[in-house]
Amino acid sequence: MSDTTMHDAGSKSVSRRRFIAGTSSVLGAMALFGHATSAQAKAVSTAAPVSSGTHVPVLVIGTGYGGSVAALRLAQAGVDVHMIEMGMAWDTPGPDGKIFANTTQPDNRSYWLRTKTKQPLSNFLGFPIDKAVSRYTGILDAEEFGGITVYQGRGVGGGSLVNGGMAVTPKRENFGAILPSVNADEMYNIYYPRANAGLGVNTIDPAWFETAECYQYARVGRKQAQRSGFPFVFVPTVYDWDYMKQEAAGTVPRSALDGEILYGNNYGKKSLAKTYIAQIKATGKVTISPLHKVTSVAPAAGGGYTVVIDQIDTNGDTTATKSVTADKVFFAAGSVGTSKLLVTLKATGALPRLNDEIGKGWGDNGNVMCGRANHLWDQTGRVQASIPTGGIDNWANGGAFAEVAPLPTGIETYASFYLTITKNPNRAEFSWNAATSKVDLSWQTSWKQPSIDAAKTIFDKINKAEGTIYRTDLFGTYKIWGDHLTYHPLGGAVLNKATDNYGRLHGYSGLYVIDGSLIPGNTSVNPFVTITALAERNIEEIIAADL
Numbered sequence: 346m347s348d349t350t351m352h353d354a355g356s357k358s359v360s361r362r363r364f365i366a367g368t369s370s371v372l373g374a375m376a377l378f379g380h381a382t383s384a385q386a387k388a389v390s391t392a393a394p395v396s397s398g399t400h401v402p403v404l405v406i407g408t409g410y411g412g413s414v415a416a417l418r419l420a421q422a423g424v425d426v427h428m429i430e431m432g433m434a435w436d437t438p439g440p441d442g443k444i445f446a447n448t449t450q451p452d453n454r455s456y457w458l459r460t461k462t463k464q465p466l467s468n469f470l471g472f473p474i475d476k477a478v479s480r481y482t483g484i485l486d487a488e489e490f491g492g493i494t495v496y497q498g499r500g501v502g503g504g505s506l507v508n509g510g511m512a513v514t515p516k517r518e519n520f521g522a523i524l525p526s527v528n529a530d531e532m533y534n535i536y537y538p539r540a541n542a543g544l545g546v547n548t549i550d551p552a553w554f555e556t557a558e559c560y561q562y563a564r565v566g567r568k569q570a571q572r573s574g575f576p577f578v579f580v581p582t583v584y585d586w587d588y589m590k591q592e593a594a595g596t597v598p599r600s601a602l603d604g605e606i607l608y609g610n611n612y613g614k615k616s617l618a619k620t621y622i623a624q625i626k627a628t629g630k631v632t633i634s635p636l637h638k639v640t641s642v643a644p645a646a647g648g649g650y651t652v653v654i655d656q657i658d659t660n661g662d663t664t665a666t667k668s669v670t671a672d673k674v675f676f677a678a679g680s681v682g683t684s685k686l687l688v689t690l691k692a693t694g695a696l697p698r699l700n701d702e703i704g705k706g707w708g709d710n711g712n713v714m715c716g717r718a719n720h721l722w723d724q725t726g727r728v729q730a731s732i733p734t735g736g737i738d739n740w741a742n743g744g745a746f747a748e749v750a751p752l753p754t755g756i757e758t759y760a761s762f763y764l765t766i767t768k769n770p771n772r773a774e775f776s777w778n779a780a781t782s783k784v785d786l787s788w789q790t791s792w793k794q795p796s797i798d799a800a801k802t803i804f805d806k807i808n809k810a811e812g813t814i815y816r817t818d819l820f821g822t823y824k825i826w827g828d829h830l831t832y833h834p835l836g837g838a839v840l841n842k843a844t845d846n847y848g849r850l851h852g853y854s855g856l857y858v859i860d861g862s863l864i865p866g867n868t869s870v871n872p873f874v875t876i877t878a879l880a881e882r883n884i885e886e887i888i889a890a891d892l
């Protein structure tokens with residue numbers, strides 16, 4: 346990287362001292378982002394997988410938020426459920442004694458069937474940081490479409506395995522725009538509280554926040570936001586805060602304080618495995634088949650549905666193809682997984698009566714990332730908790746809600762980093778491509794411009810007030826905006842359009858959608874609490890009326 350890189354980054358030039366401090370960190374960064382570790386995990390499932398020819402009352406495709414809510418409530422109502430999950434069980438430690446790999450040392454466990462990492466922050470101080478890993482059914486899928494890379498969790502627990510654990514209920518005044526056909530009173534009185542309880546949502550002890558070294562970055566973010574007149578809000582999470590306090594005290598193995606996030610969290614985060622899925626297992630009514638991928642659902646001759654499932658090995662190769670009949674099928678494969686299945690099944694004649702709303706209404710929750718370069722006196726800290734706990738709320742005025750996010754590199758980066766959720770009106774459509782036999786997504790990279798404009802309502806103002814500039818070295822050379830990706834895919838089988846107002850697919854009795862594909866593209870905040878609450882609402886109605 347050259348001095349010019351930073352000089353070109355904005356109206357104010359970077360001080361020479363800051364540049365030197367930055368370059369002296371390169372060695373540290375290169376060591377951190379060095380070669381893949383030798384720990385090559387061999388996590389295997391201990392669950393007994395589904396057998397071909399089995400008949401099940403209910404089959405659930407996917408084990409993320411929507412699928413876990415459906416399976417738990419059905420099991421509690423006395424129904425036997427089988428869950429099918431294309432990813433691994435993530436219940437067995439690798440040779441390094443840990444189930445999940447560290448963010449700074451990706452290995453084969455980190456990526457879904459890739460031979461090179463595809464890190465959301467692709468560069469550091471101008472240097473590319475992606476590296477070779479061996480192909481494996483790892484935990485994070487960076488699924489590439491024409492105009493966007495969609496990050497998703499793979500394994501039992503879905504996105505809960507890889508996400509930041511920010512558990513945010515949207516402001517009530519925004520709900521009408523998020524899910525217009527849903528009764529807000531019911532959601533805020535019954536289903537949001539039920540989801541928050543089921544997920545174990547809690548907030549940081551504000552007194553501890555003020556002193557914790559690992560939240561220096563968030564306090565800097567707050568100070569700068571407030572100096573520009575923006576409200577800074579604490580964000581609830583699903584992290585065990587008592588555990589994090591012990592991490593900071595050095596009395597337990599570190600997890601959030603060791604930078605664990607994107608490739609799984611070994612200790613303190615309450616992923617679905619510790620909440621809904623633990624409850625599911627306790628019912629004794631649910632079986633889970635990891636490393637099984639649903640490829641087809643079609644009406645069966647004697648009633649119900651024939652579900653075709655590929656069993657795969659950790660190289661992603663099919664080792665068996667199974668056929669199971671189910672009276673009812675819940676699509677909970679996530680916004681992308683469910684949309685791809687439904688679009689394929691409609692186009693190829695397996696489910697031709699699905700309506701024309703299938704595949705439509707997809708959005709990226711307005712995700713856009715950026716970093717700001719701080720002055721030397723505003724250090725953000727060498728140890729940064731990987732769980733964000735605060736945000737800058739400019740939704741009402743600028744259509745932007747910015748998480749003050751960590752850059753857990755283990756070194757002082759002199760950077761503030763943000764994932765901003767914005768009011769982006771663009772919506773894309775999934776469609777079947779007969780030439781490639783794949784599903785395409787019509788999203789264009791240029792459709793992120795409204796998100797960049799919204800994010801700038803916050804960060805241009807902060808930069809002006811602080812006399813600081815944007816970082817240009819995190820997403821490529823001279824690139825300010827992380828506008829090529831999303832963590833929050835939503836839509837593709839929108840509630841009350843592709844389905845009725847409770848997720849029953851139009852055209853077929855006994856087929857349901859119960860995941861993020863029901864939500865039309867934006868939730869104004871991080872989405873998993875809304876996905877969980879909507880699933881709680883819908884499954885209650887379905888159990889009462891259909892079973």
Ligand code: FAE
Binds near residue numbers: 496501511513873
């Ligand atoms: P999801 O959790 O994706 O589960 C779908 C499951 O279905 C997955 O386990 C798939 O492997 C599986 N599957 C897909 N296709 C098939 C098939 N054909 N056969 C069998 N199985 C299949 O769906 N949200 C927040 O609210 N707060 C955060 O802090 C946050 N941070 C995030 C950070 C990252 C890096 C990422 C990737 C996401 C983050 N999210 C966050 C988003 C959140 O995890 C996501 O909205 C939910 O996980 C979506 O829940 P679903 O139930 O729709």
